[in-house]
Amino acid sequence: MESASLPVSRPRSDSPPLGSLLGFNVVSATLLAILAYYFGHKIGAVIGHHTVWNTSSDQDDDAVLIGMGFAILGWIAGLGFFNYPIGRIFGRPVALHEGNEGGAWRYLRLCTDHKVVALQYLVATLFFFFIAGLNAMFIRAELTSVHGTLFPAGNYLTLVGLHGTMMLMMMSAGVIGPLGNYLVPILIGTRRMAFPRIESLTMWLTVLAGFVLLSATLLGGFPTGWTGYAPLADEARSGIDAYLVSFGLIGISLVLVGLNIIVTVMTQRAPGMTWNRLPIVVWGFVTTSILAVLSAPVLAAALVMTISDRTIDSTLFVSSSGGSPLLWDELFWFFGHPEVYILALPGFGIVLEILPVFARKPLWGYKLAISGLFGVALMSFMVWQHHLFMSGINANLRPFYMFSTELISIPTGFIFLNGMGTMWRAKIRFTVPMLFCMAFFFNFLFGGLSGVFLSDVPADTLLHGSFFVMAHFHYTIMGGLVFALLGGIYYWLPKMTGLKLNEALAKAHFWTMFIFFNLTFFPLFVAGMLGMPRRVSSYNAALHNLNVFVSAMAFFLGLSMLLFLWNLVYSLVFKREPAEQNPWDSKGLEWQLPSPVPAYNFERIPTITSDPYGYGEPGAVPVADFGGVPAGASA
Amino acid sequence: MSSTPGMALDHEPAETIPRNFAVGSKVLASAVAIFFMSFVFAFFYLRALNTAHSFREPHVNPPVGWGIAILACVLVSCAALEAGRRALANGPSTSWRVLGLVSWLVALAAVALQATEYYNLHFGATDGGLASVFFVFTMWFAVFWLGSVYWVETLWAQSLRRPSTADAEIGDTARLLRPGADAALTYMYMMGATGIVAFVLLYIVK
Ligand code: HEM
Numbered sequence: 001m002e003s004a005s006l007p008v009s010r011p012r013s014d015s016p017p018l019g020s021l022l023g024f025n026v027v028s029a030t031l032l033a034i035l036a037y038y039f040g041h042k043i044g045a046v047i048g049h050h051t052v053w054n055t056s057s058d059q060d061d062d063a064v065l066i067g068m069g070f071a072i073l074g075w076i077a078g079l080g081f082f083n084y085p086i087g088r089i090f091g092r093p094v095a096l097h098e099g100n101e102g103g104a105w106r107y108l109r110l111c112t113d114h115k116v117v118a119l120q121y122l123v124a125t126l127f128f129f130f131i132a133g134l135n136a137m138f139i140r141a142e143l144t145s146v147h148g149t150l151f152p153a154g155n156y157l158t159l160v161g162l163h164g165t166m167m168l169m170m171m172s173a174g175v176i177g178p179l180g181n182y183l184v185p186i187l188i189g190t191r192r193m194a195f196p197r198i199e200s201l202t203m204w205l206t207v208l209a210g211f212v213l214l215s216a217t218l219l220g221g222f223p224t225g226w227t228g229y230a231p232l233a234d235e236a237r238s239g240i241d242a243y244l245v246s247f248g249l250i251g252i253s254l255v256l257v258g259l260n261i262i263v264t265v266m267t268q269r270a271p272g273m274t275w276n277r278l279p280i281v282v283w284g285f286v287t288t289s290i291l292a293v294l295s296a297p298v299l300a301a302a303l304v305m306t307i308s309d310r311t312i313d314s315t316l317f318v319s320s321s322g323g324s325p326l327l328w329d330e331l332f333w334f335f336g337h338p339e340v341y342i343l344a345l346p347g348f349g350i351v352l353e354i355l356p357v358f359a360r361k362p363l364w365g366y367k368l369a370i371s372g373l374f375g376v377a378l379m380s381f382m383v384w385q386h387h388l389f390m391s392g393i394n395a396n397l398r399p400f401y402m403f404s405t406e407l408i409s410i411p412t413g414f415i416f417l418n419g420m421g422t423m424w425r426a427k428i429r430f431t432v433p434m435l436f437c438m439a440f441f442f443n444f445l446f447g448g449l450s451g452v453f454l455s456d457v458p459a460d461t462l463l464h465g466s467f468f469v470m471a472h473f474h475y476t477i478m479g480g481l482v483f484a485l486l487g488g489i490y491y492w493l494p495k496m497t498g499l500k501l502n503e504a505l506a507k508a509h510f511w512t513m514f515i516f517f518n519l520t521f522f523p524l525f526v527a528g529m530l531g532m533p534r535r536v537s538s539y540n541a542a543l544h545n546l547n548v549f550v551s552a553m554a555f556f557l558g559l560s561m562l563l564f565l566w567n568l569v570y571s572l573v574f575k576r577e578p579a580e581q582n583p584w585d586s587k588g589l590e591w592q593l594p595s596p597v598p599a600y601n602f603e604r605i606p607t608i609t610s611d612p613y614g615y616g617e618p619g620a621v622p623v624a625d626f627g628g629v630p631a632g633a634s635a
Numbered sequence: 636m637s638s639t640p641g642m643a644l645d646h647e648p649a650e651t652i653p654r655n656f657a658v659g660s661k662v663l664a665s666a667v668a669i670f671f672m673s674f675v676f677a678f679f680y681l682r683a684l685n686t687a688h689s690f691r692e693p694h695v696n697p698p699v700g701w702g703i704a705i706l707a708c709v710l711v712s713c714a715a716l717e718a719g720r721r722a723l724a725n726g727p728s729t730s731w732r733v734l735g736l737v738s739w740l741v742a743l744a745a746v747a748l749q750a751t752e753y754y755n756l757h758f759g760a761t762d763g764g765l766a767s768v769f770f771v772f773t774m775w776f777a778v779f780w781l782g783s784v785y786w787v788e789t790l791w792a793q794s795l796r797r798p799s800t801a802d803a804e805i806g807d808t809a810r811l812l813r814p815g816a817d818a819a820l821t822y823m824y825m826m827g828a829t830g831i832v833a834f835v836l837l838y839i840v841k
Pocket of ligand 1: 133136137139140160161163164165167168171224225226227470474477478482520533534535536537554557558
C-alpha cells in the first residue's frame with residue numbers, strides 16, 4: 001500500500017451554478033446532439049444524392065443514419081467524454097476521477113462517482129420504463145375493441161415495437177445499471193469501479209438510446225416489434241434506423257458495463273473477500289456481465305449488417321441475392337435468448353440476497369446458488385434455436401433444442417431450492433422488499449412452467465406467435481425481474497439516498513401490483529390457447545370480453561405503478577425523512593456504512609472476515625473488520 | 636456526503652490499475668472477437684446456403700495483393716509494438732519511441748490501404764453474399780483497428796512527456812506505460828488474429 005493521502009472530494013454546493021450551464025453537461029450535450037444531427041443529415045443527404053427531408057427508407061437512410069451518428073458524437077462531446085481521450089492523444093497521463101464535485105449538478109454530467117452514476121441510471125431507466133408502460137396502456141386500450149379503432153394498424157405495430165424494445169433495453173440497463181454500479185464496489189470493499197469514466201459513459205449512452213428509440217415515431221415508426229426481423233427491417237421506413245441505432249447503443253453500453261463489473265470484481269476485492277464470501281447478488285451481476293460481454297457483440301454485429309443492407313445495399317438478408325433472412329434470426333436470438341437471462345440473473349441475485357435478511361436465516365445452499373447462476377448462464381447459449389422452431393430450421397435440430405431448453409429449468413430450479421430452503425421454517429418478516437421477493441418466486445414459477453410447455457415442439461407449433469407466448473415472457477420478465485428489481489429498490493434505496501420511503505404507500509403498491517399483474521397476464525395464457533395472435537390489433541369477436549377484462553386490469557396495474565412513482569416523489573422530494581443506517585438489521589457490508597454512503601465509501605479498506613449471511617448463528621463474526629475506524633469516511 | 640477535508644484515506648494497492656488494464660483488455664478483446672465471429676458465421680452460413688446461387692458471383696474476386704498488404708501492415712504494427720514493449724522494460728527509451736512510432740504509422744497505413752482498396756475493387760456490396768460479407772467485415776475491421784491506432788498513439792505520446800506526472804490516487808503514472816502497452820498488445824493481437832482469419836476466408840477460401 002502506498003501512503004500518500006488521498007484528496008477527498010467534497011461537493012461545493014447543492015444548486016447548479018448558472019455558469020455551469022455553459023460547460024459540459026446534459027444541456028450542452030442535447031444542443032450539440034441536435035445541431036450535429038442536422039449537419040449529419042445534410043451531409044448524409046448529399047452522400048445519398050438527395051436533398052429533401054422525407055421518411056421513405058429508400059431515400060432517407062443515409063441521411064438519417066449519418067445524422068444519428070453525428071448526434072451520438074455531439075452528445076458524447078457535449079457531456080465532455082472526449083476531453084480526456086483527446087488529452088491522452090497529447091500525452092496526458094492516466095487519471096481516474098472527473099466531475100465528482102459540484103453537489104446536485106454532478107447528476108447532470110459526466111461524473112465518476114459510482115454512487116452518482118447509479119442514481120443517474122435509476123432515474124433515467126425509470127423514466128423510460130414509465131414511457132414504455134404508457135405504450136402498454138395504449139396497446140391495451142387498442143385491444144378493448146375487436147378491430148382496433150384507436151390507431152391505424154401500422155401504428156399499432158410501432159407501439160408494440162416501442163413498448164417491447166424500450167422495456168427490454170431499459171430493463172437490461174435498469175438492474176445492472178443502478179444496482180450493479182452502486183452495490184458492486186461497496187459490497188466487495190472498494191471505492192470505485194475499475195473504469196469510472198466508462199461507467200459514466202454507459203449511463204449516458206443508455207439515456208441517448210432511449211431518446212433515439214423514441215425518435216422512431218418521427219421517422220415513420222417501425223413494423224418489426226423488438227425482434228427486428230429481416231427482410232422486413234431491410235425494407236421498413238426510416239423509423240427502423242432509430243431501432244437499429246438505439247439497440248446498438250444499448251449493446252455497446254451492456255458490453256462496457258459487463259466489462260467494468262467483471263474487472264472490478266476480479267481485481268479490486270478487499271482483503272479477505274474470497275470468492276466464497278462474495279455476496280450472492282454480486283455473483284448475479286458477474287454472471288449477467290459475462291452474458292452481456294459474450295452476447296451483446298453478436299447483436300451489434302447483426303445490427304450493423306442490417307444497417308449496411310439499408311445503406312450500402314449489401315444483401316446479407318436478401319435471399320434473392322445470396323443472403324438469407326434466417327441469418328438475422330440466428331444472430332439475433334444468439335443474443336436474444338441470453339438477453340432474457342441478462343435480465344433474470346441479477347433478479348435471482350437480488351432475491352437471494354434479500355431473503356436471508358428477512359428470514360433471519362443463512363442463505364441455504366450458497367454454492368448451489370452459484371452453480372445455478374453459472375448453469376443458467378452457460379445453458380442460455382444452447383437454447384436459442386427454440387425461437388426458430390417454426391422458422392423452417394432443420395427438423396432434426398428440434399429435439400436437441402427442445403431437450404436443452406427443458407434442461408435449463410434444472411439450474412433455474414436450484415434458485416428456487418435456495419429460496420425455499422432459506423424460507424423453510426423461518427420466522428419471516430413480511431417487509432415490502434420481502435413481499436416483492438416472495439412474489440418473484442410465485443410469478444416466475446408460472447413463467448418458467450409455461451416456458452417448459454413452449455419448449456415442447458408440438459405445443460410450440462400451436463402456441464407460437466400467440467398471446468400464450470406474450471403471457472409467458474411477461475410472467476418471467478415483469479413477474480420475475482421487475483418484481484425483483486422493485487424489491488431491490490425498496491431494500492437499497494434508503495441506503496442510496498439516505499431517505500426513507502413511505503411504507504404504507506409501498507405496501508399498497510405491492511398488493512395492487514401483485515394482484516393486477518396476475519389478473520392482467522394470467523388470462524392471456526387462455527387468450528393464447530384460444531388462438532389470439534401477437535402483434536395484430538384485431539382478433540376474434542369471441543375473445544372480446546376477455547380482452548376488455550384484461551385491459552381493465554392492465555389499467556389498474558398501470559395505476560399501481562403510479563403509487564410507486566408517487567411514493568418516490570413524496571418520500572424523496574417532499575417528506576425527506578432520513579433513513580437509519582441499518583433499518584433492516586442486515587449483516588451486509590453496505591449496511592455497516594452511513595446512509596447515504598460517503599464519497600469514498602471506506603476510510604480504510606476493510607478486511608472481510610465472513611460472508612454476510614450469518615443470521616441466527618450464535619457467535620457469527622461481523623462481516624468485516626474496519627481497522628479500528630468506524631465504517632465509512634469520518635463517520 | 637460526510638468527509639473531513641484533508642483526511643488521509645489509505646490508498647488502493649499500486650498493482651490495481653495494471654491488473655485492471657490486463658483483465659480489462661482481455662475482456663475487451665474477447666468481446667470484439669465475438670463481434671467479428673458473427674461475420675465469420677455469416678460467411679459460412681451464407682456460403683452453405685448459397686441462396687439463388689448468388690453467394691459468389693463470378694466477378695467477385697477480392698484482390699489478394701491488397702489483402703496481403705493490409706494484413707502485413709497489421710502484423711508489422713503488432714510486431715513493432717511487441718518489440719517496443721520489450722524495450723519499455725528499462726523505461727521509455729529511444730528504441731521504445733522509435734518502435735512505438737513505427738507501430739503507429741504502420742497501423743495507420745493499414746487503414747489507408749483499406750480505404751484505397753475500396754476504390755480499386757471491381758465489385759460492390761450489392762454483388763451477392765460474399766461481396767456483402769467482404770464489405771461489412773473489412774469495414775468494421777478497419778473501424779476497430781482505428782482503436783489500435785489511437786491506443787498506440789496515446790502510449791507513445793505519453794512517453795514523450797517529461798517529467799512524468801504523479802496522480803494523488805495512483806501515484807507515478809509513468810509506471811503505467813508498460814501495463815498500458817501490454818493491454819494494447821492484447822487487443823492488437825486479437826485484431827491480428829482476426830485479420831488473418833478475414834484474409835483467409837475473404838481472399839483465399841471465398
Ligand atoms: C403494465 C405492464 C405491461 C402491460 C400491460 C404490457 C402489455 C403488453 C402487450 C399487450 C403486448 C403485446 C401486444 C401484441 O403483441 O399485440 C406486449 C408486448 C411486449 N411486452 Fe409488455 N406489457 C407490460 C409490461 C412489460 C414489461 C415490464 C416488459 C419487460 C420488461 C414488457 C416487455 C414486452 C415485450 C418484449 C413485448 C413484445 C413486443 C414485440 O412483440 O415485439 N412488457 N406487452
